[in-house]
Amino acid sequence: MTVGVAFESVLDAAKTGASWAWSGLYREIAGPVAGFFRARGVADPESATGDVFFELSRDLETFDGSEEAFTTLVFDIAYRRLLVEERHPKRNARSALADRVLDRLQDEIQVVIDDRDGRIPSGVRAAFETLQPEQRDVLSLRVVAGLTVEQTAKVIGTDVDAVKSAQRDGLTRIRETLPPAVISI
Amino acid sequence: MRRANIVRVDGFDELYDRDIEIVIGGGTPSSTDLIPLRVFVAELRSLAATPVSPELIDFHAAESAASAAERHSRIIAEQRNGQRRASATTIRRRAATTVVGLTVFLGATGMAWAADGAVPGDWNYGLDRALESIGIGAGGPAERRAEQQTLHVEPPVESADGMGDSASGPGPGSPEGQTGLERAPAVVTQHTDVSVTPRRAPSPAPELLLYLNTTDRVDGAIVSAIAKGLSTETLDSKGRTVDRGPAEPPGQTKTEPPGQTKTDPPGLAKTGPPELEKKDSATPMDPSGSRGKGAPEAPDTSSR
Numbered sequence: 001m002t003v004g005v006a007f008e009s010v011l012d013a014a015k016t017g018a019s020w021a022w023s024g025l026y027r028e029i030a031g032p033v034a035g036f037f038r039a040r041g042v043a044d045p046e047s048a049t050g051d052v053f054f055e056l057s058r059d060l061e062t063f064d065g066s067e068e069a070f071t072t073l074v075f076d077i078a079y080r081r082l083l084v085e086e087r088h089p090k091r092n093a094r095s096a097l098a099d100r101v102l103d104r105l106q107d108e109i110q111v112v113i114d115d116r117d118g119r120i121p122s123g124v125r126a127a128f129e130t131l132q133p134e135q136r137d138v139l140s141l142r143v144v145a146g147l148t149v150e151q152t153a154k155v156i157g158t159d160v161d162a163v164k165s166a167q168r169d170g171l172t173r174i175r176e177t178l179p180p181a182v183i184s185i
Numbered sequence: 186m187r188r189a190n191i192v193r194v195d196g197f198d199e200l201y202d203r204d205i206e207i208v209i210g211g212g213t214p215s216s217t218d219l220i221p222l223r224v225f226v227a228e229l230r231s232l233a234a235t236p237v238s239p240e241l242i243d244f245h246a247a248e249s250a251a252s253a254a255e256r257h258s259r260i261i262a263e264q265r266n267g268q269r270r271a272s273a274t275t276i277r278r279r280a281a282t283t284v285v286g287l288t289v290f291l292g293a294t295g296m297a298w299a300a301d302g303a304v305p306g307d308w309n310y311g312l313d314r315a316l317e318s319i320g321i322g323a324g325g326p327a328e329r330r331a332e333q334q335t336l337h338v339e340p341p342v343e344s345a346d347g348m349g350d351s352a353s354g355p356g357p358g359s360p361e362g363q364t365g366l367e368r369a370p371a372v373v374t375q376h377t378d379v380s381v382t383p384r385r386a387p388s389p390a391p392e393l394l395l396y397l398n399t400t401d402r403v404d405g406a407i408v409s410a411i412a413k414g415l416s417t418e419t420l421d422s423k424g425r426t427v428d429r430g431p432a433e434p435p436g437q438t439k440t441e442p443p444g445q446t447k448t449d450p451p452g453l454a455k456t457g458p459p460e461l462e463k464k465d466s467a468t469p470m471d472p473s474g475s476r477g478k479g480a481p482e483a484p485d486t487s488s489r
Contacts, residue, residue, distance in 0.1 A: 017254020022246040030242065035233030046237070050245040057252035061260055124228045142209050143229045168200050171208070171222050175200075178221045 007067040015060055026053060029071065032145045033078050039128070039140045042085050052078045072151045075141060079155050127177045135170030138163055297321055304332045390415045 013021035030049050037045035055077045063073060128136065134156075141152045142163075153163045200219075207214050208222045211230070300313040301322040307313075317323040324331070394415070397408045 014250070014253060016257050017250045017252075019247055019250040022250040022253070023242060026242050026246045026249070027237075030237050030245070031235060032233040034237060035230075035235060038232045038235070039229060046241055049237075050241075050248070053245050053249045054252060057249040058256055060253055061256055124225055127225065128229070139229070143226050144233045146233070164202055164205075167205055167209070168202070171205060172200055174225050175218070175222055178225060 007070070011060070011063075011070065022053070022057075029074055033074065035144045036075065036078055036140050037082065037085075039144045040082055040136065042082065048078075048081055048085060052081055055081070068151070071145075071147070072154055075145050075147060075151070076155045078145075079137070079141070123178060127174050130177055131170050131173060132166075135166050135173070138166040139170050142167060304335050306336075 010021045010024055014025060030053070033052055034045045034049045037048045042048050052074065056074060059073065059077070063070065065073075128139075131139070137156055138152055141147045141155060142149070147155065149160050149163050149167075153160045156163070204214055204216065204219055208219055208226055211223075211227070214220070214223060296309070296312065297316055300309040300316060303310040303313040313322065317328075394408060394412050397403045397411070398405070
C-alpha cells in the first residue's frame with residue numbers, strides 16, 4: 001500500500017466516516033487482500049475482502065500508527081477472517097443487502113477470478129497445495145500481501161525465526177516439487 | 186565469498202535467508218538453483234494484481250464509511266456522557282465531603298462549647314474535663330470556682346421537688362399537694378410516737394369490768410370472757426388499726442386470720458383473761474396496768 005504522506009489525513013477522514021477516504025484505502029489494499037484470500041483458496045475472496053474492511057471500520061477508531069502498521073492491521077483482520085473461513089466455510093456474516101449486491105456482482109467477479117486462475121500454471125498451484133498450512137500462510141503473506149518478516153510474524157502471532165524457518169522450508173519444498181515445465185520458464 | 190560456504194542438499198544449494206529475500210522481493214538470485222522459485226513467486230504475486238470491480242469498491246467503501254461514521258458518533262457520545270458523568274460524580278463527591286466535614290466540625294465544636302459550661306454531675310462534665318486536659322476551654326481554678334458557685338446557687342433538687350409535686354395528687358405545685366407534703370412528717374411522727382397513745386380518751390371498759398367483778402350478779406367466767414375480748418380488741422387497735430374508729434365486736438376480732446397477728450406473742454391473748462382474773466381478786470383493774478403486762482408491748486413493736 002502506497003498512500004504516502006497523505007496517509008494520516010486519509011486515516012483521520014476514514015475515522016470520521018468519509019466515503020472518499022474509504023474508497024482510496026480500499027483501492028490501495030483490496031487487491032493484496034483479495035489475492036491473499038485467493039492464494040489460500042477462499043471460495044469468495046471479494047466478499048471476504050468486504051468483511052475485512054467492514055471489520056476494519058470498527059477497529060479504525062482506536063488505531064493510531066503508520067501506514068505500515070495499518071497494513072499489518074488489515075492483514076491481521078484478513079488472517080483472522082481466513083481462520084474463520086477455514087473453520088466455518090459456509091459462514092456468512094454479511095447482511096442480506098450485501099448478499100443481494102454481491103449476488104448481482106457475482107458473475108463479473110467470478111469471471112475475473114477464473115481469468116486469474118487460468119493464468120497460474122497448474123503445476124505452481126499443485127506445488128503450493130503440498131505445503132504445510134503454516135508455510136502457506138507465511139508465503140501468502142510475504143509474497144502476495146507483501147508483508148515483511150516482522151509484519152508476518154505479528155499477523156500470525158509467532159516470532160521472526162519461526163517465519164524464516166517456515167518460508168525456507170516451504171520454498172525448499174516448492175523447489176523440489178515444481179515440474180520441469182515450470183522450471184524451464 | 187559466501188558461495189564457498191554453500192552446502193548442497195538433495196542436489197540443490199541450501200537456501201539462505203538472504204537468497205530467499207531476493208527471490209521474494211522479485212530480484213534475480215545469483216544461483217541458477219533459485220530460478221524455479223523466482224517463477225513461482227512471480228506467479229503467486231500476480232494474484233494480488235487482480236483488478237477489483239469499481240462497483241464493488243464503491244459498495245464496500247460506502248458500507249465501511251457508514252459503519253465508521255456510526256461508530257465515531259457513538260464514541261463521541263460516550264466520551265461526552267463519560268465526561269458528564271465524571272463531572273457529576275466529582276461534584277457529588279465534593280459536596281458529600283463538604284457536608285460530612287462541616288457536620289463533623291460543627292458537631293465537635295458544638296459538643297466542646299456545650300461541655301464548657303458543664304458542672305459536676307452533668308453528663309458532659311467528663312468531656313469538659315477531657316477537653317481542658319488538652320488545653321481546650323481550660324479555665325483553671327476560676328472555672329472550678331464558677332462551677333462550685335453554680336452548684337451552690339442551683340442545687341440539683343429540682344428532680345426531688347418534681348417527684349413531690351407529682352406524688353401530691355392534683356398537680357405539681359398545687360396547694361393541696363404542698364399542704365399534704367407539709368403534713369406528712371407530722372402525721373408520721375404522730376403515728377410512730379408512743380406518747381401519743383396514752384392521750385387517747387379513756388375507755389369505760391375498765392370501770393365496767395370492775396363493776397362486773399365486784400357484783401355478784403354476773404358470773405366470773407363471763408367477766409373473764411368479756412375482759413379477754415376487750416383485751417384482744419385493745420391489742421388489735423394498737424397494733425394494726427390505728428384509726429379504725431369504733432371498736433369492733435369481740436367476736437369479729439376472734440375470727441381474724443392468725444397470719445395477720447403473727448407478730449403478736451403467741452400466748453398473749455390467752456394470758457390476758459387469767460391475769461385479769463388474778464388482778465380482779467387482788468387489786469382493781471387498771472387499764473394502763475393491763476397493757477403494761479404484755480398486751481401493749483407486742484402491738485407497739487409490730488407497728489414500728
